[in-house]
Every structure is written in structure tokens, then in C-alpha cells.
């Protein structure tokens with residue numbers, strides 16, 4: 156059974172608390188998050204340790220300077236990633252958020268996200284919230300200075316909080332509602348309307364091959 | 368107030384509004400390939416769900432399939448496992464699969480259109496970001512992730528937010544040696560790699576009116592590289608004539624009815640858009656990327672730009688790009704040495720692309736030391752090209768003529784860069800490591816420019832080559 160199925164639908168996501176992991180840089184694409192050569196498999200298993208593989212390790216296998224290799228950020232348990240602009244652009248591969256999730260990332264705070272990546276995260280129950288450039292910059296600085304404090308993303312209050320400091324975050328209302336109500340796994344909801352789906356299909360001339 | 372094509376398609380396909388504010392949108396055509404589907408099929412099976420519209424889903428194999436020999440079992444055990452998985456999944460759920468034995472196999476975004484599966488006014492989804500390609504027909508086509516592939520299999524629907532529409536007009540005419548690839552690289556260069564986030568791009572203007580369907584596909588294909596999840600061109604005569612006679616297109620009276628419906632889905636003359644952008648087509652030059660995202664592009668006659676020319680928040684990426692690419696600000700991009708030349712992919716692996724590249728290939732031979740690959744986008748493209756003798760032209764010039772697949776566009780099959788090799792590529796992504804070597808470097812350009820680079824052994828202005836061509 157996949158972890159995703161175990162997580163089972165209709166689990167509201169209201170508050171995610173985890174150790175911060177900074178992943179700075181604009182336009183970080185999903186090829187960088189999970190290189191395609193690791194996608195020749197029919198499950199998502201084992202992707203966690205391969206996340207950001209080529210940014211973390213050189214061709215010779217030696218670790219590079221990367222936050223995910225930094226012992227200060229390697230404590231086990233749930234994590235909240237901090238990113239900059241257009242995170243997750245490029246390929247639609249869900250392997251990217253799957254790899255991050257398997258590495259422990261359960262929420263992401265950033266300046267902005269690519270559309271498909273954002274949608275994939277919602278479908279997995281991972282909130283991606285945006286904060287201002289200044290707030291993200293100060294979060295990154297604060298986390299560098301003291302990585303030990305948890306970062307808490309609260310979708311009720313729409314804040315990201317660390318220690319005593321909170322910054323406001325935002326998220327499209329639709330995705331927020333899905334997460335708060337636990338309807339982020341859309342399959343059941345979509346399947347429930349199958350009779351209406353058939354009606355919609357029957358009204359489309361191409362579905363009947365333009366026979367009429 | 369008139370409606371845009373996106374408005375019309377959205378209304379016709381909307382099953383209901385969801386509590387979340389998203390639309391439950393019916394998907395008219397679902398395309399599936401071997402990489403993003405196995406987990407989705409597994410989820411369906413685990414949840415005990417079925418596939419209620421199996422005849423609205425079509426599958427092929429493209430990403431992992433080798434392009435030298437496709438004899439089974441595939442040499443790479445993991446690739447063979449993925450191949451077997453899609454075969455058994457399609458069999459189990461009654462989905463039509465185009466394998467190499469079918470004669471219709473190819474890159475998913477090449478075969479959908481050429482089989483006539485892709486039609487105007489449809490909604491299309493595929494677990495692949497370049498699904499935007501199908502927008503060339505005036506379809507609303509989304510790239511989706513694996514959980515959404517599961518949703519479409521189980522319900523033929525997506526829960527999705529309606530995008531805003533930006534009209535991108537390219538006026539005038541393109542100059543000789545300037546191709547559809549240059550148009551989209553220029554659009555992305557201007558609007559940025561994140562400029563299109565939250566948008567659908569409606570491409571319009573004289574340049575698009577004059578384009579063939581294959582050229583429109585090249586442009587729509589790379590919408591996602593500009594952040595726009597979908598891009599489309601309104602259906603017109605060119606669209607209708609392309610579809611006439613295709614395997615899955617209607618015939619006879621049904622075609623007449625289809626034609627009327629297709630063209631009725633085009634945006635009304637008084638449709639409103641969120642915003643508009645206009646670009647003068649005469650100002651577009653043959654374009655090449657110099658950096659690590661498709662927006663880091665310049666005219667082939669320009670120099671690598673200085674970091675100071677970019678917005679403050681772009682500069683870190685620009686510095687990173689100089690270092691990764693081994694290029695410096697102020698350096699001319701023409702003359703950059705290449706090791707590999709790749710002609711193919713869902714962006715530029717169609718017959719017209721191969722014809723343009725072959726025109727250049729006739730004018731010289733691949734520079735010794737350069738590895739040059741031509742990979743047709745589908746078996747149908749390969750047959751058509753071979754019927755014209757293009758394979759002979761390429762071979763005579765020192766290019767390898769391969770079997771259809773994604774090949775060196777991404778690194779999931781044996782075609783990969785090694786070390787810091789530089790590749791002139793007609794594909795769509797110059798991301799770090801995209802072509803299979805963690806330090807490999809990609810320069811995106813049109814297929815004709817790739818062919819010219821293969822011969823020169825370096826980036827060169829294709830117009831210089833074409834001026835040598837006999838008229």
C-alpha cells in the first residue's frame with residue numbers, strides 16, 4: 156500500500172509543525188528536485204533520500220555544501236521547507252513532491268510556486284503557502300541562525316510561526332478549503348458525481364463522434 | 368461581452384462547482400505514458416476504483432524506450448519493468464496502448480495530434496507538463512501530476528481552478544531563418560519563466576495565423592516553460608484541414624458537423640482577456656539559450672547578458688547560470704563549442720522540423736568529434752521522413768537516424784550526455800542535469816540551428832548557412 160493511501164482521504168490539514176529546512180534559490184525546477192534517472196520505477200518508494208541528489212552530491216558521490224546535508228538540518232521527523240520564487244517549475248512529475256514528502260517535508264513556505272507543483276502538493280495534502288519576499292528572507296536568516304526551533308504553518312490563522320514571531324501567509328482559497336476540510340484527495344468527491352459526469356459527457360458532441 | 372475559447376470550453380465541460388471553489392471539469396481526452404501512470408494505476412487498484420471511460424484514455428511509451436533497438440525484453444531491466452507495467456495496466460483497465468508493434472507509437476504529444484485524437488474544443492489531460500502542446504488545436508490541455516492521473520482515470524474529471532487568460536499577439540511576419548521555436552523562446556525571454564503562472568496564454572496575431580499546425584504545436588508545447596500551464600491557438604481553416612482524414616477524426620457528415628462546432632469554439636472577436644501582450648514578429652531573431660532555464664535566451668547574434676541587466680531577484684540565478692554553463696557576461700553565444708547535437712522531442716520532432724533540419728544537413732557534414740542524433744517524434748513521423756529520404760540525407764551528413772522516443776530530451780533512456788558535454792538541442796528544457804549528466808549543458812534552439820551547430824561544431828547563425836543554400 157502506498158503511503159499516500161495509508162494517509163487516507165478526508166484528513167483535514169490545519170496545522171503543520173516541523174523542523175525548518177531552507178532550500179533557497181529562484182526557479183528551482185523539478186528535474187533538480189528529482190533527476191529523471193531516478194524515475195525508472197513503478198512506485199514512489201525510496202525517493203526520499205534521492206531528493207535534490209545532484210545538488211547534494213558530486214559526480215564522485217561526495218557530499219556537497221547543501222542544507223539537506225547540513226547536520227544542523229538533518230534531525231529526523233516532520234519538516235517545513237522554506238523556498239523562494241517559482242519553486243517546482245518545469246516537469247509535472249509528482250515524483251518531486253513525493254521525494255520531498257518522503258524526506259519529511261510536510262509543508263512549504265515560499266515566495267511563489269509553479270502551478271503544477273502546487274496542485275500536486277495539494278493532491279498529496281502538503282500545504283504550499285506564500286509569504287512576502289521580505290518575510291521569506293527574514294525566515295531564511297532566522298533559521299540559519301537557529302535551526303533548532305520548529306516552524307509552524309497554520310492554515311486557520313494563515314500564519315507561519317517560529318518562536319514568538321509570526322508572519323502572514325496566503326494560499327488560494329480553493330486549495331485552503333480543500334486542506335482544511337480534508338477534501339484534498341479529490342478522487343472520491345469527483346467519483347461521487349459520476350452520474351452528472353455522464354450527463355456532461357453526453358452533451359458534448361465529440362463524445363458521440365459528432366453522430367448528431 | 369464575448370467569450371474566449373477558454374470560457375466556452377470551460378462552460379461545456381464543467382460538471383459542477385466544488386465547495387473549494389474549483390471546477391469539476393470533464394476531461395475529453397486523457398493521454399497516458401509509462402512514467403507518471405504506474406503509481407496512479409496502483410492507487411486505483413488499492414482504492415477499489417474502476418476506470419469508467421476507458422475509451423477516452425489512450426496510452427503510449429516514449430520516455431524510457433531506447434532509440435537504438437526496441438527489441439523486447441529491453442536491455443535495461445527497470446525500463447522493461449515499466450514497459451510491462453503499462454502493458455498490463457492498460458490490459459486490465461481496457462485502455463488502448465500504442466506500443467512499437469502497433470505502428471503508432473511515439474511521443475505522447477506527437478501521436479495525439481497526428482492520430483486526430485486531439486481536437487478543438489476538447490479538454491485534454493496527461494501526466495506530463497508539455498500537454499500544453501495540444502492547445503495548438505484550440506483544446507484546453509493540462510499537464511497534471513500522478514494523483515491527478517488517478518483522478519482522471521477514476522472519474523474522467525479534474526478538480527481544477529480556472530486560469531486567467533492572457534492574449535499574446537505576435538504581429539507581422541517572421542524573417543527567414545526564424546522558426547516557431549524562436550517565437551516561443553522570445554515570448555518566454557520577454558515574459559519570464561514565471562510570467563505565466565496562473566495564466567492560459569491565447570496566442571494570436573498574423574504570425575500564428577500563418578503558422579502550420581506543427582509550428583503552433585511547437586509554440587504551445589513550451590507555454591509551460593513560461594509558467595503558463597496551458598496555451599492555445601484558436602481553431603481556424605488550418606486546424607480543420609489538418610484534421611481531415613486523420614484516423615480518429617470524424618468522417619463524412621460528422622466531419623461537417625465537427626467543423627462547425629470546432630470553429631464555434633474559437634474566441635469571440637469581442638472576448639475579454641485579463642491582459643494582452645503584443646510582440647513584433649519582425650523583431651524576432653534565431654534564438655539560443657545561454658543559461659539554465661528557457662528564459663535565459665538571446666538572439667544568436669547577441670552576447671551573454673550582464674547580471675546587472677536582470678532584476679535584483681534574478682541575479683543569483685544568472686550568476687549560477689554563468690558558472691554552470693562556463694560562460695561569461697559579454698561573451699558572444701555564437702562560436703560556443705558543442706559536443707552533441709540533438710534533433711527531436713515533443714517540441715521539434717515532427718516532419719516539418721526534420722525537413723528544415725535536413726535542408727541545413729544537405730549543406731555540410733557533422734564536424735568530427737560531434738555526436739549528432741536525429742530522433743523522429745513518432746513511428747508515423749519516421750515513416751513519412753523515410754519516404755522522403757530524409758534519413759538518407761541525415762546519415763549522409765553524419766547524423767545518426769534513431770527510432771522514435773523522448774531520447775535525449777530527458778535522462779530516462781540510454782541517450783544521455785556525459786560529464787560537462789555541451790548539447791545543441793531542439794528540446795524544451797535546459798535545466799541543470801536535464802539531459803542526463805549532472806553537469807551536462809544544454810543550449811536550446813530550433814532544429815535548423817541544431818543542424819547548423821552540428822556541422823560547425825559550434826553555435827552558428829543558421830541564416831549564414833541558409834544563404835549558401837541553392838534556392
Ligand code: SF4
Nearest residue numbers: 497712713773776777
Ligand atoms: S520529448 Fe521531452 S518534454 Fe516531451 S514528453 Fe518526452 S521527455 Fe517530456
